[in-house]
Amino acid sequence: MKGGLMYHKTWQYRVFTVFNNIGMAVIAVLCVIPLVHVLAVSLSAKSAADANLVTFWPIDFTLESYKKTMNNPLFLTSLWNSVLRTVVGTVITLLLAFLAAYPLSKENSAFRGRTIYAWVFVFTMIFNGGLVPFYVVIQNLGLLNTFWVLVLPGAVNVWLTILLLNFFRGVPKELEEAALIDGAGHLRTLFVIYLPISLPAIATLAVFSMVGHWNSWFDGLLYIHTPSKYPLATYLQTVIVQRDFSSMSISPEDLKLMSQKTVTSAQIIIGALPILLVYPFLQKYFVKGLVLGSVKE
Numbered sequence: 001m002k003g004g005l006m007y008h009k010t011w012q013y014r015v016f017t018v019f020n021n022i023g024m025a026v027i028a029v030l031c032v033i034p035l036v037h038v039l040a041v042s043l044s045a046k047s048a049a050d051a052n053l054v055t056f057w058p059i060d061f062t063l064e065s066y067k068k069t070m071n072n073p074l075f076l077t078s079l080w081n082s083v084l085r086t087v088v089g090t091v092i093t094l095l096l097a098f099l100a101a102y103p104l105s106k107e108n109s110a111f112r113g114r115t116i117y118a119w120v121f122v123f124t125m126i127f128n129g130g131l132v133p134f135y136v137v138i139q140n141l142g143l144l145n146t147f148w149v150l151v152l153p154g155a156v157n158v159w160l161t162i163l164l165l166n167f168f169r170g171v172p173k174e175l176e177e178a179a180l181i182d183g184a185g186h187l188r189t190l191f192v193i194y195l196p197i198s199l200p201a202i203a204t205l206a207v208f209s210m211v212g213h214w215n216s217w218f219d220g221l222l223y224i225h226t227p228s229k230y231p232l233a234t235y236l237q238t239v240i241v242q243r244d245f246s247s248m249s250i251s252p253e254d255l256k257l258m259s260q261k262t263v264t265s266a267q268i269i270i271g272a273l274p275i276l277l278v279y280p281f282l283q284k285y286f287v288k289g290l291v292l293g294s295v296k297e
Contacts, residue, residue: 033056035269035272036056037054037055037056038265038268038269039265039269040054040055040056040057040058041054041058041261041262041265042065042066042262042265042266042268042269043058043061043062043063043065044058044059044060044061044062044262045059045060045062045262046064046065046260046261046262047060048060049260049261049262049265050260050261064262065260065262065263065265065266066266066270068260068263068266069263069266069267069270074227074228074235075232075235075267075270077228077230078230078231078232078234078235079232079270079271081147081150081229081230081231081232082213082214082231082232082233082271083274084147085147085150085151085213085231086210086213086214086274088151089150089151089154089155089209089213090206090209090210090213092151092152092155093154093155093156093157093160093209094160094202094205094206094209096155096156096157096161097156097157097160097161097164097205098164098190098195098198098202099190100121100156100161100165101161101162101164101165101167101168102168102186102190102194103117104117104118104121104161104165105165105166105168105169118165121158121161121162122158122162124158125158125159134153135222135223138153138223143223144223144225145223145224145225145226145229146229147229149219149223149224150213150216150219150220150223150224150231153219154212154216154219157209157212160205160208160209163201163204163205164198164201164202164205167198167201168194168198171193171194171197171198175193175197176189176193176194179192179193207278207279210275210278211275214232214233214274214275215233216231216233217231217233217234217236217237218234220233220234221234221237221238232271233271236267236268236271239264239267240264240267240268
């Protein structure tokens with residue numbers, strides 16, 4: 001303990017702390033600045049935004065862009081598709097990761113062939129059959145242009161499973177042994193013993209899964225052919241980034257509206273808002289969950 005206190009008093013440590021804090025503050029500001037600029041543009045008048053006069057403070061404050069955005073049926077439909085996809089996809093992914101990580105966390109003596117199964121999971125994470133064969137499989141299964149094509153292909157997240165597996169390995173074996181002695185089976189042990197103490201890990205994995213589902217746009221562009229079934233990320237990619245309206249039956253008035261800089265900025269802010277609202281509720285688990293499996297007995 002004394003050595004630790006002496007280490008914290010050295011000038012090298014103090015210099016490192018100062019530069020580390022400055023560096024983290026700079027990185028935080030650089031991450032926030034683009035979002036502040038987009039927010040300012042969305043709250044500014046159309047003329048000021050089109051003239052590129054807006055920096056980090058709205059000019060001629062107005063909420064007109066948000067009113068126009070919320071009156072856009074395509075945007076509202078894609079927003080609902082993303083919410084539904086994120087909720088259903090996260091629940092399925094966490095459930096499968098939870099069920100797979102429990103047996104894979106056992107020793108070979110308790111689960112024969114555990115190492116082989118674990119390497120099969122890792123193999124699927126490193127290698128895949130390619131985009132064309134994957135598309136053919138999706139087509140043969142009849143999932144094209146359906147909601148489930150956004151959820152089922154990525155339901156088994158091997159990376160999240162491995163993180164949860166490492167967390168389970170840090171759980172004291174005495175807890176499981178006591179539950180088995182009391183007559184509990186593996187499923188009851190999993191949901192009664194492992195589930196409550198795994199909340200920090202599950203919250204962290206939930207954040208990773210939700211962000212992945214919410215920001216995923218390529219699968220919607222590849223597998224969905226009807227614009228009304230697009231998730232929000234695919235809609236924003238098509239309308240704002242690619243500016244491709246050929247697949248959408250929209251009127252010239254709506255087309256002019258969607259091309260306005262203030263409206264597109266409002267759409268970006270609304271699209272990022274749900275994840276920003278969810279994170280504070282899971283933040284208390286997030287830091288603890290980041291050290292998944294780092295502490296061993």
